[in-house]
Amino acid sequence: MSDRLTVLKTYKLYVGGKFPRSESGRVYEVTDSKQNWLANAPLSSRKDARDAVVAARKAFGGWSGATAYNRGQVLYRVAEMLEGRRDQYVREVAGAEGLSKSKAGDQVDAAIDRWVWYAGWTDKIAQVVGGGNPVAGPFFNLSSPEPTGVVAVLAPQKSSFLGLVSVVAPVIATGNTAVVIASEKSPLPALSLGEVLATSDLPGGVVNILSGRTAEIATPLASHQDVNAIDLAGADEELAKELEIAAADNLKRVLRPQSVDNWSAAPGTDRMTAFLETKTVWHPTGSLGASGSAY
Amino acid sequence: MAPVFDYAPAPESRSVVDLAPSYGLFIDGEFTEAADGKVFKTVSPSTEEVLSEVAEAGEADVDRAVKAARKAFEKWSALPGSERAKYLFRIARIIQERSRELAVLETLDNGKPIKETRDADLPLVAAHFFYYAGWADKLDHAGYGADPRPLGVAGQVIPWNFPLLMLAWKIAPALATGNTVVLKPAETTPLSALFFADICRQAGLPKGVVNILTGDGRAGAALIAHPDVHKVAFTGSTAVGKQIARTVAGTRKKVTLELGGKGANIVFDDAPIDQAVEGIVNGIFFNQGQVCCAGSRLLVQESIHDELLNSLKRRLTTLRLGDPLDKNTDIGAINSAEQLARITALADQGEAEGAERWSPACELPENGYWFAPTLFTNVTQAHTVARDEIFGPVLSVLTFRTPDEAVAKANNTPYGLSAGIWTEKGSRILAVANKLRAGVIWSNTFNKFDPTSPFGGYKESGYGREGGRHGLEAYLDV
Numbered sequence: 001m002s003d004r005l006t007v008l009k010t011y012k013l014y015v016g017g018k019f020p021r022s023e024s025g026r027v028y029e030v031t032d033s034k035q036n037w038l039a040n041a042p043l044s045s046r047k048d049a050r051d052a053v054v055a056a057r058k059a060f061g062g063w064s065g066a067t068a069y070n071r072g073q074v075l076y077r078v079a080e081m082l083e084g085r086r087d088q089y090v091r092e093v094a095g096a097e098g099l100s101k102s103k104a105g106d107q108v109d110a111a112i113d114r115w116v117w118y119a120g121w122t123d124k125i126a127q128v129v130g131g132g133n134p135v136a137g138p139f140f141n142l143s144s145p146e147p148t149g150v151v152a153v154l155a156p157q158k159s160s161f162l163g164l165v166s167v168v169a170p171v172i173a174t175g176n177t178a179v180v181i182a183s184e185k186s187p188l189p190a191l192s193l194g195e196v197l198a199t200s201d202l203p204g205g206v207v208n209i210l211s212g213r214t215a216e217i218a219t220p221l222a223s224h225q226d227v228n229a230i231d232l233a234g235a236d237e238e239l240a241k242e243l244e245i246a247a248a249d250n251l252k253r254v255l256r257p258q259s260v261d262n263w264s265a266a267p268g269t270d271r272m273t274a275f276l277e278t279k280t281v282w283h284p285t286g287s288l289g290a291s292g293s294a295y
Numbered sequence: 296m297a298p299v300f301d302y303a304p305a306p307e308s309r310s311v312v313d314l315a316p317s318y319g320l321f322i323d324g325e326f327t328e329a330a331d332g333k334v335f336k337t338v339s340p341s342t343e344e345v346l347s348e349v350a351e352a353g354e355a356d357v358d359r360a361v362k363a364a365r366k367a368f369e370k371w372s373a374l375p376g377s378e379r380a381k382y383l384f385r386i387a388r389i390i391q392e393r394s395r396e397l398a399v400l401e402t403l404d405n406g407k408p409i410k411e412t413r414d415a416d417l418p419l420v421a422a423h424f425f426y427y428a429g430w431a432d433k434l435d436h437a438g439y440g441a442d443p444r445p446l447g448v449a450g451q452v453i454p455w456n457f458p459l460l461m462l463a464w465k466i467a468p469a470l471a472t473g474n475t476v477v478l479k480p481a482e483t484t485p486l487s488a489l490f491f492a493d494i495c496r497q498a499g500l501p502k503g504v505v506n507i508l509t510g511d512g513r514a515g516a517a518l519i520a521h522p523d524v525h526k527v528a529f530t531g532s533t534a535v536g537k538q539i540a541r542t543v544a545g546t547r548k549k550v551t552l553e554l555g556g557k558g559a560n561i562v563f564d565d566a567p568i569d570q571a572v573e574g575i576v577n578g579i580f581f582n583q584g585q586v587c588c589a590g591s592r593l594l595v596q597e598s599i600h601d602e603l604l605n606s607l608k609r610r611l612t613t614l615r616l617g618d619p620l621d622k623n624t625d626i627g628a629i630n631s632a633e634q635l636a637r638i639t640a641l642a643d644q645g646e647a648e649g650a651e652r653w654s655p656a657c658e659l660p661e662n663g664y665w666f667a668p669t670l671f672t673n674v675t676q677a678h679t680v681a682r683d684e685i686f687g688p689v690l691s692v693l694t695f696r697t698p699d700e701a702v703a704k705a706n707n708t709p710y711g712l713s714a715g716i717w718t719e720k721g722s723r724i725l726a727v728a729n730k731l732r733a734g735v736i737w738s739n740t741f742n743k744f745d746p747t748s749p750f751g752g753y754k755e756s757g758y759g760r761e762g763g764r765h766g767l768e769a770y771l772d773v
Contacts, residue, residue, distance in 0.1 A: 068747075069422060069425070069426075069746075072425065073425070076425075116377070116381060116384065117380075120380060120429020120431075121429065121433070124429060124430065124433065124436075124764070127763065127764045128437075128438070128764070140725045268436075283725060284722045285722060285726050285729055286722030286723050286725060288698055288726050288727065288729075288730055
């Protein structure tokens with residue numbers, strides 16, 4: 001056994017449900033915490049970013065139009081698929097973050113449970129943040145949340161997998177589609193996630209995963225006119241400010257970077273509500289006269 | 296009208312269900328005999344064939360089951376919600392995997408068409424568990440304050456019309472919120488609950504969290520009266536519901552009751568007739584009309600009465616009554632001889648009181664319990680068929696002239712579970728809906744159910760809601 005030469009994986013991007021290389025043909029070296037070479041990851045270009053936005057926009061109608069129940073089933077399926085490939089992710093997370101097997105295992109378990117958490121939210125968020133409004137007049141009036149559209153997500157730089165899942169799952173749970181920039185230094189778990197998403201009944205283009213220099217990819221996304229929102233979790237202070245300024249051009253919804261020490265902590269609803277619109281529908285109720293029911 | 300085509304039989308295979316000759320009670324994770332060794336038979340209502348023999352729980356068994364549930368409660372309620380969620384997700388997935396088996400089983404034991412168990416009951420059962428699974432770790436967000444607590448042991452008694460679906464409505468929210476359960480399925484439909492017990496085992500659910508007691512009304516009464524039961528949930532008749540309300544008086548038991556109904560299905564003159572006819576048929580003939588929220592009173596605006604009735608009668612001649620396992624069957628068997636006798640007596644009374652009775656030409660199978668789809672016209676509000684819940688495929692047709700009159704007639708019942716409104720005018724839908732005293736109003740549709748949508752009645756149709764965020768309250772100490 002030990003004489004056998006292992007087969008290395010070629011890490012590729014995940015865009016529109018397919019696994020392309022960077023159109024630029026570029027790669028960069030990914031190393032572990034001790035500077036040992038792990039793999040060559042695609043070094044995405046601005047063209048890759050724009051292609052990913054096209055894919056995400058194309059997927060938005062179908063995904064946002066799917067029933068919340070259906071989206072929940074798909075997200076739960078992601079958890080099922082991850083559970084089956086747990087060992088692979090433990091290995092990749094341990095390598096990427098310099099963690100012991102057991103600590104990396106905790107991260108992967110928490111990431112799997114996080115998909116389950118958001119799978120349960122798909123058909124409940126509307127009941128928590130929406131509702132009827134008792135307007136002073138003969139009108140039916142109902143406010144419901146709707147996904148904002150295509151969201152650019154800068155995944156956290158340190159927590160390569162749990163952090164990544166924690167920012168991607170809430171975006172798509174509510175029906176948005178995402179263009180995700182993996183952790184610059186540790187992109188491999190993110191790129192592998194694409195393989196699970198591709199086999200979890202998630203329609204192609206709902207999540208698109210790019211690796212490379214965060215600033216290089218994020219800049220065209222922040223100024224892209226067909227991107228509706230941006231999560232700056234993986235941006236440092238300086239980059240976050242630049243991107244927020246660029247994002248103002250078409251009034252993207254911006255979720256500023258928050259200092260998160262521990263991605264294992266129970267998430268609330270903030271990461272979902274950040275990328276939701278509220279739509280309020282009015283309709284006259286007519287009148288049957290003022291008399292109340294006698295019964 | 297002679298049918299243009301004859302349908303060849305298209306029976307669903309029974310081989311997917313493996314029935315044992317006998318089943319025990321499911322207590323503390325094990326199947327056991329009743330303490331006094333009593334058993335009873337369960338039959339297929341479409342053939343009267345004995346399907347299996349099940350244990351008949353007595354008071355001693357009720358006590359044992361409640362003790363098991365009480366013991367399991369400490370650990371189950373202390374589990375992190377996220378872990379409880381994963382058990383429920385497992386159950387939902389196993390139900391999805393085994394749904395064809397369960398659909399055939401339900402059709403055998405209940406008599407309803409496979410088309411319904413396969414396409415309505417089972418998908419809803421799985422969805423209900425999936426939905427409440429997701430709530431288990433989100434109770435802080437449900438609007439009942441931080442960290443709402445469960446009540447304890449839930450004693451649940453369910454009817455025979457949707458055996459597995461009513462089980463799901465009861466068990467899923469109870470477990471999600473951290474309660475443990477003793478559930479008694481109806482005497483005539485015990486089997487799917489026992490198969491569900493097996494699913495709990497496959498899911499690795501801790502022992503004692505779910506206990507299933509088969510038996511008759513006495514077991515149900517003992518369960519509800521048990522001092523260590525802190526939550527009572529009942530779906531069934533209004534008469535039994537009132538008895539339960541008396542039983543729990545003076546205790547601290549929290550109660551939800553989902554009882555009878557006499558739903559009004561109101562059709563205005565601008566309604567699309569063909570869609571309305573489909574909705575009327577669905578409203579009263581779905582599950583042979585054995586539905587608490589059935590649209591059993593049709594209120595038609597006078598000006599379209601004849602046109603609508605002609606269309607409705609024409610449609611009824613195309614309904615196919617027969618073998619419930621046949622995939623083309625629309626109308627299956629009545630669940631029991633007792634229920635058939637009740638429907639027959641009420642229909643006969645309707646005729647005796649002067650209402651006009653009509654049924655399509657319809658051949659009834661020799662064995663089993665069958666009742667042809669039946670319409671009553673020239674019905675007044677004083678007629679028994681307009682007042683009493685028949686719980687069978689019998690529709691009473693009344694007329695109205697103005698929306699106010701429609702509302703007054705619709706509300707003229709002690710029940711208040713469901714109602715339907717058919718009109719192209721949105722503002723009229725909302726105005727009428729505002730005035731109706733019923734818990735579920737369907738507009739231009741009927742008999743729609745979803746785990747996210749609260750269901751329950753006004754007035755003597757019971758209290759409490761099942762389904763949706765609202766359904767959590769019944770199982771929380773809030």
